[in-house]
Amino acid sequence: MKEMELTKTFYFDAAHRLSTVDQDHKCSRIHGHTFRIDVVISGEVNEEYGWVMDFGRIKEIVNPFIESLDHEYLNEIPGLEIGTSENLVEWFWEKLNPLLPGLKKIVVWESPKSQCSYTKQ
Numbered sequence: 001m002k003e004m005e006l007t008k009t010f011y012f013d014a015a016h017r018l019s020t021v022d023q024d025h026k027c028s029r030i031h032g033h034t035f036r037i038d039v040v041i042s043g044e045v046n047e048e049y050g051w052v053m054d055f056g057r058i059k060e061i062v063n064p065f066i067e068s069l070d071h072e073y074l075n076e077i078p079g080l081e082i083g084t085s086e087n088l089v090e091w092f093w094e095k096l097n098p099l100l101p102g103l104k105k106i107v108v109w110e111s112p113k114s115q116c117s118y119t120k121q
């Protein structure tokens, strides 16, 4: 069977400030984002079910982490004290990789025009 990729998209709203940038940098002030997270699973299509994985199962696994960040101040979340897109990718990868067989890629969009991703090699 062919190997295929599934992508499931999640959103959450959260505030942060970047304490590591100069005070005149706009990100040094507290502000919010509607973050978008794309979770990409790759694997062979199961012949019996006709799918790689149930989208609903991906949601069950990812949603608790999305909810743990929704309407929170990221600077107060362990691992996200410096809440860049890069560190959010790392945070999600560390949480989801042990739980999601076939996890291939995580994309964090901090705006519709700016995203960061990690792909397993």
Ligand SMILES: [Zn+2]
Residues within 6 Å of the ligand: 016, 027, 031, 032, 033, 110
């Ligand atoms: Zn920001």
